[in-house]
Amino acid sequence: MTHEPQYIWQHPSWPNFRKDSEALIKPLGECRFKQGSLLAQMRELGMEVRQQARAEVLIEEALKTSEIEGEKLDPKAVRSSVARRLGLPTAGLPEIRDRHADGVVEILLDATRNHDKPLTAERLFGWHAALFPTGYSGLQKIRVAAWRDDLDGPMQVVSGPVGREKVHYEAPPAKRVPREMERFLHWWEESSQKEDGLLRAAVAHLWFVAIHPFDDGNGRIARALTEMALAQDEALAIRYYSLSSQIMADSASYYSVLERTNKGDGEITGWLLWFLDCMSRAILRSNELLTNVLVKARFWQRHVQTELNDRQRKVINRLLEAGPDGFVGGMTNRKYAGMTHVSRATAQRELADLVNKGILRQNQQRGRNVSYSLVWEDSVHL
Known part of the structure; x- marks a missing residue:
């Protein structure tokens, strides 16, 4: 059969x-x-x-x-x-x-x-x-x-x-x-x-x-x-x-x-x-x-002459990966210190430096709730 x-x-x-x-x-x-x-x-x-x-x-x-x-x-x-x-x-x-x-x-x-x-x-x-x-x-x-x-x-x-x-x-x-x-x-x-x-x-x-x-x-x-x-x-x-x-x-x-x-x-x-x-x-x-x-590439092209240390680059890359919506609650002093293993004082100085260089902007919160977001360029479409 x-x-x-x-x-x-x-x-x-x-x-x-x-x-x-x-x-x-x-x-x-x-x-x-x-x-x-x-x-x-x-x-x-x-x-x-x-x-x-x-x-x-x-x-x-x-x-x-x-x-x-x-x-x-x-x-x-x-x-x-x-x-x-x-x-x-x-x-x-x-x-x-x-x-x-x-x-x-x-x-x-x-x-x-x-x-x-x-x-x-x-x-x-x-x-x-x-x-x-x-x-x-x-x-x-x-x-x-x-x-x-x-x-x-x-x-x-x-x-x-x-x-x-x-x-x-x-x-x-x-x-x-x-x-x-x-x-x-x-x-x-x-x-x-x-x-x-x-x-x-x-x-x-x-x-x-x-x-x-x-x-x-x-x-x-x-x-x-x-x-x-x-x-x-x-x-x-x-x-x-x-x-x-x-x-x-x-x-x-x-x-x-x-x-x-x-x-x-x-x-x-x-x-x-x-x-x-x-x-x-x-x-x-x-x-x-x-x-x-393309957005990330253009971001770094804009800041190719900006002096940054490795810690700052690490944080910026993490923010770029997160996209325009960014981290929930934004980048804070505490998050920066935790990601880069530095003191709160060092984190604050380096965040302030990024704001001065036009890479980050401070959000509306004040005091202990202050947070920062990446300064993005206009949307790019292929």
Whole structure:
């Protein structure tokens, strides 16, 4: 008695995916237009601003690609890791070393900086080792830098309490993984000059997740591969929008469309349409992030000749990160002293100095409730 195929890889046509090209023409064109507009706007900005934009997008991508999998990295550790790796100023940043944060940042940088280098099994193993520097996923020891072996049973994506799990997907048996990955890597190299770059990024993401070649980390590596494919498409090592940030915002629909597609027969138009829509919204969403970068850059350009010590720069950067709304209650003597580890008297002198230099303004409160806000320029829009 033969069983009907339940998963995409069980169909005889696997991995020959099918799509409705006509249905994709309009959304693909709209996405291309948004992509081209953003890249044109960024080319008009100075190198320093583009570098800062790159850092902010990389920080966002590292945080969100981990959060999608339920892992919350320390934002300060990620910011510190990105600053070190991009050679950006670290004044005011805490010196935090976190191997997990470093690993995610290293993978994303390798995928984009070295997008023109071959994708090999060894390179993927290096990414996997960077994701799991201790050899453990949580409390569970896993195979690192090697394809999964399924010794504990088939690779399944499940949800729900122990004993009542719901199986959303079951990946191909481990014995098939080396051959499946060999075929995927061959397609990756062959397709770079033959297929539309955006659709290729979507197919790569889906295909890798369908194989699920590692014990853990498959989603994060799939999204790194997507970043690499998009970098190849744009011929740029710098990313100006975070796809993972938008996927995180749409995580329910992300998992839903993946499950439907992976339980299908190889017709993937629905997934491609979802991916293009997600990417379009990611590009639009990036305007907010990049506008903030531009505002910060112009702020420091205005004060490039202003003499400030490291403590003052640290506080200013924190206020810039908080945005125009600033800290609740504004910057106070007590907050300044706590952030910079100085006496109240020193804090008061340095705050007064910032007011005299036109960087801070005193709010309406008087006496012990006095607080300060950053002097912002007019809003900037991309």
